Each structure stands twice: as C-alpha cells, then as structure tokens.
Amino acid sequence: MKNILLLLILPLCQISFSQTNLIKNGGFETEFESWRGQEVATISPYDKKSGKNGCSINQFVGAEWKGLDQIVNIPKNTVAIELSGWVKAEAIEKGANVWNTGKFDIEFLNSGDKGIKNESIASVLGTTPWTFYKKTIPVPAGASKLRIMLALGQTNGTILFDDLKAIAISQEQMDKIQAAENAKTAAANQVILSNGGFEDGMNSWRGNVTTSSTIFKEGKTALALNSTTMDWTGIDQIADVPENVTSITLSGWLKSDNIKQGKEIWNNGLFNVEFTGNNDQKTGDQNIAFVTATTDWTFYTKTFPIPSGTKKYRIMLALGFASGTLYADDITVSFK
Missing domain, CATH: 2.60.120.260 (Galactose-binding domain-like)
Incomplete structure (x- = not known):
C-alpha cells in the first residue's frame, strides 16, 4: 500500500513542481519578505490587484533609480522562464533615455552572480490601470540564477506591482507550447467558407452576379x-x-x-x-x-x-x- 501511495504522490509532486512560482512572496502578502531594497518601497494594502497587499514605489522629485530585487535559482533542465505580473502606473514621467520608465525587468546571472542578459517584462509611462503582462524568455547558456527587478528607472511617479510569477519551463513543455502556437497560427491563416447566406452581398465569392x-x-x-x-x-x-x-x-x-x-x-x-x-x-x-x-x-x-x-x-x-x-x-x- 505504501508503494502504491508513493507512486501516486510522485506524479503529483512533479506536476506541482512544473508550475511552482520561483518568485518568493510575489504577491507581497508577507510584506517584503525575500525582497532586497525594501527601504525604497512601501506596502500598499488599499491599492492592490488581489490578496491583501500590493507593492508601491514612489518618487516625486530627483528622478533617481529606486528599485527592489530578488535573486532565485533556475531549476535544472529549464529552457525558458514564463514571467508574469500585474502592474499599475500613476504619472510616471518620460526621461531622457528609453529605459527611464517604470520597470518590471529580469537579469540572467551565472553561478557567480555575474550578469549574462537583461530582459524587460513591462516598461510603463504615464497613468495606466492594473494591467497584466506575460512574457516567455529562453534561458541563455551559462545562466543558473534569475534576478527580478522592480523599479522606477531614474524617473518620477508611482508604480505598483502585484501577483508576480516566474514559472520554469522544460523542453517538453516548450515543445507543447510551440505546437499550440503553430496550431493557432495555422488556424488563423486558414481560409474558411464565408458569407454562405449572401447577407454581405457577393463578398468572398468570385463572379459578377x-x-x-x-x-x-x-x-x-x-x-x-x-x-x-x-x-x-x-x-x-x-x-x-x-x-x-x-x-x-x-x-x-x-x-x-x-x-x-x-x-x-x-x-x-x-x-x-x-x-x-x-x-x-x-x-x-x-x-x-x-x-x-x-x-x-x-x-x-x-x-x-x-x-x-x-x-x-x-x-x-x-x-x-x-x-x-x-x-x-x-x-x-x-x-x-
């Protein structure tokens, strides 16, 4: 009986692991636990997307870099990371550089914490409502860690974050995702019979009648x-x-x-x-x-x-x- 239970539990653990959020406390439910640089941010219990808290970074003058981050390990056999989260902006000013925005960025690191590659998940200006962002990014060669960065990139305004996730994707999962995307593309490009009731005149039909x-x-x-x-x-x-x-x-x-x-x-x-x-x-x-x-x-x-x-x-x-x-x-x- 114990062996049977073990066989049942193992697949469930594997399924759970494949959907594990690598970001710890991505919803800020335990305030800034697991995050670095928390002195530049505040917990927002009133303006959040879900749960009891969100995270807010404010800056009204000075246009300095203000951000917090978190470094997580990338599991073995991970070929891509699916990053997602909710972001809201209030009066974020446009700076001199293209990166002077409200930012949800990531950086791939090697085992010695040396940066390999940066990617932007969300870059926002002005005032926007809570908006969901999602992006799947291949893991570059040599990367073993992931740094999640939330910031005002040398600009003024307010940016809020909630429900941040980083999901590791295996090659098998990536192949399935690609197959699904290919199927969607094929379906979108497929020509189907239309205007069979001639309600739109002769649209889609050939012939001068x-x-x-x-x-x-x-x-x-x-x-x-x-x-x-x-x-x-x-x-x-x-x-x-x-x-x-x-x-x-x-x-x-x-x-x-x-x-x-x-x-x-x-x-x-x-x-x-x-x-x-x-x-x-x-x-x-x-x-x-x-x-x-x-x-x-x-x-x-x-x-x-x-x-x-x-x-x-x-x-x-x-x-x-x-x-x-x-x-x-x-x-x-x-x-x-």
Whole structure:
C-alpha cells in the first residue's frame, strides 16, 4: 500500500513542481519578505490587484533609480522562464533615455552572480490601470540564477506591482507550447467558407452576379443567377480543408425559375464541389444538386469522402450553359 501511495504522490509532486512560482512572496502578502531594497518601497494594502497587499514605489522629485530585487535559482533542465505580473502606473514621467520608465525587468546571472542578459517584462509611462503582462524568455547558456527587478528607472511617479510569477519551463513543455502556437497560427491563416447566406452581398465569392432582396430563404438576401442565353453564368469560392478530416458535408437551399436545360444533361442549374491538392492539381469533383424548370425552395445536402491529397475545395453555383434563374441561400460546409 505504501508503494502504491508513493507512486501516486510522485506524479503529483512533479506536476506541482512544473508550475511552482520561483518568485518568493510575489504577491507581497508577507510584506517584503525575500525582497532586497525594501527601504525604497512601501506596502500598499488599499491599492492592490488581489490578496491583501500590493507593492508601491514612489518618487516625486530627483528622478533617481529606486528599485527592489530578488535573486532565485533556475531549476535544472529549464529552457525558458514564463514571467508574469500585474502592474499599475500613476504619472510616471518620460526621461531622457528609453529605459527611464517604470520597470518590471529580469537579469540572467551565472553561478557567480555575474550578469549574462537583461530582459524587460513591462516598461510603463504615464497613468495606466492594473494591467497584466506575460512574457516567455529562453534561458541563455551559462545562466543558473534569475534576478527580478522592480523599479522606477531614474524617473518620477508611482508604480505598483502585484501577483508576480516566474514559472520554469522544460523542453517538453516548450515543445507543447510551440505546437499550440503553430496550431493557432495555422488556424488563423486558414481560409474558411464565408458569407454562405449572401447577407454581405457577393463578398468572398468570385463572379459578377447579383443578389435578391425580395426572394430569399433565410435572412434578407439570396444569390440570384440569371441568364437569357445558353452560356456559363456562375460564382465560386475556394477554401481550405482542415487537417485530419475524412469527409465533407455540403448543404444549401436552391430555387429555380424557368431554367431551360442545354444540350447536355448537366446543362442546368447546379451546385458542385471541386477538390484540389498541391499546385492546384485536381483530386476530384462531386455534384450536390442539379435543378431545372421551376421549383420552390428545396434543401439539398450530400456527404463525400475527401479525396487523398486534397488541400482545398471549391464550391460552384451556376447556370451551366442553361438559361433561366437560379436562386441559392444558406450554403454551409462541415467536416468530420
């Protein structure tokens, strides 16, 4: 039983250690315990972000350096430090130098306390409300200690601090953070189908056609494709296929008015999808609906497997060498 308990406790300790705040008394709940230079600062029990205390550094004349600091050891196998904290400023003056501000800085030190590299977490001027700052900084080679500095950098005014944290990050954690950031970037850059209800006119669609504000299924407008000749009249939109999906479902409402079919069976109103891979090489295409003659609003939906190598899909709504009017509304796409 003792062995089982030990096995359960060890992972919990490891998880706790990975999130341990290296800064001691970062919320100033025990006043200036663990901080050096406390004679230049005051405890602020009334103006703080959380808990019972904050820290305030004041200077009204003289524009001297006024600050306190704390040196902590960097745990082994730490590749980066995540620094964060809340900072508030009141009437901090701009000095002659760019660093003459209210400051939340750090300095990496070697085992002999010699400085290796400085970084700014927050640099503030003027008057600001409580603001949260966070920055992840790689640990430079040779660094074994971290110095946290809170100061008025040869300027006048008031700066307040609260809830300061320094979290050690391992290579494994850094890889996960980077993977998450890459996923966010990929998602932000991904092109998705938009304006499927044509409420924003023809925005996002290619094709010189019009919308109808009198005939529509949902909202206030719908697509209206009209041709008096047996020509191709249509619109399309290209979007990205998300990673790790295997099927696509395309849906929409279509209505036809006196559509006359052309020479071929597909020469009528149509709702199609085309798939492409790298270098826009076609990987497949499918038809969701063919419409002809005169019909009321009808809902069409189909699900297709995504062809191997597909990167993008192209939705097409058209009178394919047919005449008449094709209305479309509420075009949607989903994946599984």
